Amino acid sequence: MNELDSVGREPTTREASDIASNRPAYDSHQARPNVEPGGIIQVDRVSKRFRNTVALDNVSLRVPAGTVFALLGENGAGKTTLIRILTGFQKPDSGAASILGHDCGQHSEEIRRKIGYVSDSPALYEWMTPPEIGWFVSAFYDEGFIPRYRELIEEFQVPPATKIKSMSKGQRAKVALALATAHDPELLILDEPTSGLDPMVRRQFLESMVDRAAAGRTVLLSSHHINEVERVADMVAMIHGGQVKLVQSMNDLKLHTRIVTATMDDAHVESPDLPGRVLSEMNNGRQRRWVITDWNDAGELHWGPDDGVRQFHVSVPTLEEVFIAVCGQPIRDEPSVFDRRQEVNDGHFA
Numbered sequence: 001m002n003e004l005d006s007v008g009r010e011p012t013t014r015e016a017s018d019i020a021s022n023r024p025a026y027d028s029h030q031a032r033p034n035v036e037p038g039g040i041i042q043v044d045r046v047s048k049r050f051r052n053t054v055a056l057d058n059v060s061l062r063v064p065a066g067t068v069f070a071l072l073g074e075n076g077a078g079k080t081t082l083i084r085i086l087t088g089f090q091k092p093d094s095g096a097a098s099i100l101g102h103d104c105g106q107h108s109e110e111i112r113r114k115i116g117y118v119s120d121s122p123a124l125y126e127w128m129t130p131p132e133i134g135w136f137v138s139a140f141y142d143e144g145f146i147p148r149y150r151e152l153i154e155e156f157q158v159p160p161a162t163k164i165k166s167m168s169k170g171q172r173a174k175v176a177l178a179l180a181t182a183h184d185p186e187l188l189i190l191d192e193p194t195s196g197l198d199p200m201v202r203r204q205f206l207e208s209m210v211d212r213a214a215a216g217r218t219v220l221l222s223s224h225h226i227n228e229v230e231r232v233a234d235m236v237a238m239i240h241g242g243q244v245k246l247v248q249s250m251n252d253l254k255l256h257t258r259i260v261t262a263t264m265d266d267a268h269v270e271s272p273d274l275p276g277r278v279l280s281e282m283n284n285g286r287q288r289r290w291v292i293t294d295w296n297d298a299g300e301l302h303w304g305p306d307d308g309v310r311q312f313h314v315s316v317p318t319l320e321e322v323f324i325a326v327c328g329q330p331i332r333d334e335p336s337v338f339d340r341r342q343e344v345n346d347g348h349f350a
């Protein structure tokens with residue numbers, strides 16, 4: 001048994017299944033295979049500056065096939081700039097990016113034909129109805145496009161006779177998603193896809209992303225909704241001030257990230273060694289708090305009076321707590337519904 005703690009509490013495997021059981025019904029993390037990094041998207045040392053603003057600073061990323069990969073960052077972090085570079089709408093100042101082996105700057109048309117892309121404010125022909133716009137866009141794709149598009153429009157319950165200009169934001173978003181996915185792209189890129197949508201429509205969007213990944217497709221999604229990312233993403237890249245601060249699979253985050261809090265004997269005691277990499281440290285007199293990644297399961301804490309530790313406690317952080325530790329500030333979002341911090345380790349000394 002792979003126990004972490006000093007008092008014989010739950011092993012990591014149990015903890016992972018407990019976490020999964022708190023997930024909403026549409027979450028299919030457990031059903032999906034572990035995908036090895038393959039690099040359907042490759043970003044190498046990309047930088048982009050707008051006058052005095054550094055939008056991207058030496059960003060490198062690999063997005064494995066068959067995953068929902070989330071770019072998580074606060075407003076202005078650089079998410080849209082990265083997506084615009086990937087889709088060829090913007091050129092990097094330096095570095096290189098490729099999708100499905102095609103250079104994003106040189107082969108943007110080829111890339112756009114192969115992928116699906118929904119921007120944060122999709123531009124649709126206002127005077128057209130859903131069938132008309134579908135017919136128009138189908139000219140760029142094979143004959144399978146129209147039947148799949150019809151299916152999606154029906155599934156999303158979009159009113160077929162209503163012109164785009166008379167549609168609600170959610171209905172327009174559904175049309176945009178149907179247009180972006182009817183050619184069954186290997187890669188779907190979504191920039192803030194659920195922003196401004198009502199909960200039902202958001203849920204449908206999230207479900208469809210998870211379904212796509214389950215079918216082996218890849219979804220790159222930009223978001224500052226931590227709770228949504230936590231529910232649907234397989235991997236997350238935390239972006240702050242144009243820099244990628246952390247890239248990790250959600251599984252690894254849960255298994256190998258911990259918060260350790262300790263009360264020391266006195267304020268001057270040196271912090272003891274920790275089995276992992278410290279993301280953040282809070283030192284407030286006798287109270288210490290560390291957010292740690294690369295937590296080594298074998299590295300049980302055996303702290304005691306000899307270490308100057310009076311008592312300590314180990315728990316699994318929420319994604320938001322990891323984000324704050326990594327990026328140094330909270331992300332503006334509604335409270336996470338996936339607040340499932342669990343105690344996995346504590347020890348008390350008289």
Ligand SMILES: Nc1ncnc2c1ncn2[C@@H]1O[C@H](COP(=O)(O)OP(=O)(O)OP(=O)(O)O)[C@@H](O)[C@H]1O
Nearest residue numbers: 050053055073074075076077078079080081082224
């Ligand atoms: N065309 C532009 N001209 C000048 N500055 C820009 C331009 N595009 C982006 N920026 C700046 O680059 C930085 C990154 O912007 P970006 O839109 O990529 O962030 P974001 O993470 O997508 O934010 P949000 O979540 O608010 O959409 C911001 O400071 C932004 O003001």
